[in-house]
Amino acid sequence: MHRPRPRHVLLVSSLAAAALAITAPVGMTVIGRMTAEPLPADFFGPAPASEGYVRDTSSPVSRATLRDPVGAFPTPFDDLTTTPGATPTDADGTPSAGSDPSNAAPGAPTTTPQTPGPVTTPGPGPSEPGPTTDPTQGPTTSAPEPTQAPEPTRKPTESPRPTTAPEPSPTTAPAPDPTNPSTSSRPDENSAGLPHGTKLDVHKGDLTITKDGTVIDGLDVRGFIRVHADNVVIKNSIVRGRDIGAQNMHLVQASNGSSNLVIRDTTLASDTLSPYIKGIVGWNFTLDRVRIHRVVDQVSIIGDNVTIKNSLLHGNLFYEQDPNYSGGPTHDDNIQVSIGTNLRFVNNVMIDTTNAAIMVTQDRGKVSDMLVKDNYMDGGACTVNLAEKSHGPLQGMTFRDNTFGTATRHPHCAILSPQSTTVTHSGNTFTDGYRFKISNGG
Numbered sequence: 001m002h003r004p005r006p007r008h009v010l011l012v013s014s015l016a017a018a019a020l021a022i023t024a025p026v027g028m029t030v031i032g033r034m035t036a037e038p039l040p041a042d043f044f045g046p047a048p049a050s051e052g053y054v055r056d057t058s059s060p061v062s063r064a065t066l067r068d069p070v071g072a073f074p075t076p077f078d079d080l081t082t083t084p085g086a087t088p089t090d091a092d093g094t095p096s097a098g099s100d101p102s103n104a105a106p107g108a109p110t111t112t113p114q115t116p117g118p119v120t121t122p123g124p125g126p127s128e129p130g131p132t133t134d135p136t137q138g139p140t141t142s143a144p145e146p147t148q149a150p151e152p153t154r155k156p157t158e159s160p161r162p163t164t165a166p167e168p169s170p171t172t173a174p175a176p177d178p179t180n181p182s183t184s185s186r187p188d189e190n191s192a193g194l195p196h197g198t199k200l201d202v203h204k205g206d207l208t209i210t211k212d213g214t215v216i217d218g219l220d221v222r223g224f225i226r227v228h229a230d231n232v233v234i235k236n237s238i239v240r241g242r243d244i245g246a247q248n249m250h251l252v253q254a255s256n257g258s259s260n261l262v263i264r265d266t267t268l269a270s271d272t273l274s275p276y277i278k279g280i281v282g283w284n285f286t287l288d289r290v291r292i293h294r295v296v297d298q299v300s301i302i303g304d305n306v307t308i309k310n311s312l313l314h315g316n317l318f319y320e321q322d323p324n325y326s327g328g329p330t331h332d333d334n335i336q337v338s339i340g341t342n343l344r345f346v347n348n349v350m351i352d353t354t355n356a357a358i359m360v361t362q363d364r365g366k367v368s369d370m371l372v373k374d375n376y377m378d379g380g381a382c383t384v385n386l387a388e389k390s391h392g393p394l395q396g397m398t399f400r401d402n403t404f405g406t407a408t409r410h411p412h413c414a415i416l417s418p419q420s421t422t423v424t425h426s427g428n429t430f431t432d433g434y435r436f437k438i439s440n441g442g
Helices: none
Strands: 029-031 131-134 138-141 199-204 207-209 215-217 219-222 225-227 233-235 249-254 261-269 277-282 285-293 299-302 306-309 333-339 343-346 349-353 356-360 368-373 376-379 384-386 395-400 415-417 423-426 438-440
Touching: 249 261, 261 277, 277 285, 299 306, 333 349, 349 356, 356 376, 415 423
Parallel strands: 029 207, 199 219, 207 225, 215 233, 225 249, 233 261, 249 277, 261 285, 277 299, 285 306, 299 333, 306 343, 333 356, 343 368, 349 376, 356 384, 368 395, 384 415, 395 423, 415 438
Antiparallel strands: 131 138
16 A cells, blocks of 8 residues: 655655655554664763772672562563574564573563564554554554553652544644753753654654654654664654553564664653553664653663663653562663663663662673763662673673762662672762762672
8 A cells, every 4th residue: 555655754865755655554654764864973982990999798788678689570572573692582472492481470461572574564463453544534543442551659740641642733842840850961851852842743653664764853653663774763752652451562662673773852751651661672772862751661772782871761650569570569670781782871860760770680691881971870779780690790881970869778779789790980979978889789
């Protein structure tokens, strides 16, 4: 079926380019315009030598007392297709040979991963109702019949956005509402996320991007975005998701082997308060001046080459009885790293989490070469939790010039690390002047 070009895909390289004919299954809108836009170069050099390695061995923190001792995470991400260095699940949702299903919490929901073809983009499975398309009306969303999600124990600080999507029409980004402590150099709701006053076009339903170089600019997405192309840019937009019932999903999915995704000046915030909706999952992406909130986990990293800078990660949803954890409490994180190298987290604010601001699990494989610099972080049992699991010591863990708050369940527990993992650190401080140290995780 031939689809007209949606007017919200801007900055096309040639206004006279021929329309792209794409066949897509019902429930998907496929974006396929190419726009050349230079991607930022990697400005991170090698980390300098540590000023000194200080580890607190006087009172070790037992991992048994933490929310996430060394794992116990839900089933692998439903929207994962391929993970570098790890064995994916089969098309029917069962673990492939060599995969480790032991991390799945008993009773956690399982879903079928998507397997994209070379040209045609897969549609939602039976449990994922998607939008249907009427050529005369534009994309519309069919009414799902979801299982009622539980109410979060801790309500987000921002007033909920409307859960019923209006008819597609231009909208304007609302004024920000201050909720976080910040300085002039730290990202906040004024400098990160959708810029106030941005004119937006509403898109009802999911988007799947299949054309290299596509630029999404000024879009209010009432659905999920799946990236199946290289050098995609999403900017000046908001992604709200939709009600999908008891099915785990991320607002943006960069887990299909694409590279060089850049998201900037954009907000990811779920309209539906649900334990099943998270922020972004994947690898080979950069977040710059991005605001993510109203989800359980903001960023789930399952591969290499991820940069997060100048961004605000806050307002995690928390449930005392989370169905993903057999009715136990939510394991919410600002950033969770399961596998990957060349990871850069610079000048971000990461707060409001119950479990950890940065949780490194090595659930899927080795984690190495991670630079954490110039961030403000607070919350969690310990704000940063480094776990080795069966993959041995983490390599290249560098923390420089970060500021840590004191709202942790374990007093002044900024970084929890096993003794066998070396953490290079310098210039890190607590807001109350307490002497910085690495807490012994056993």
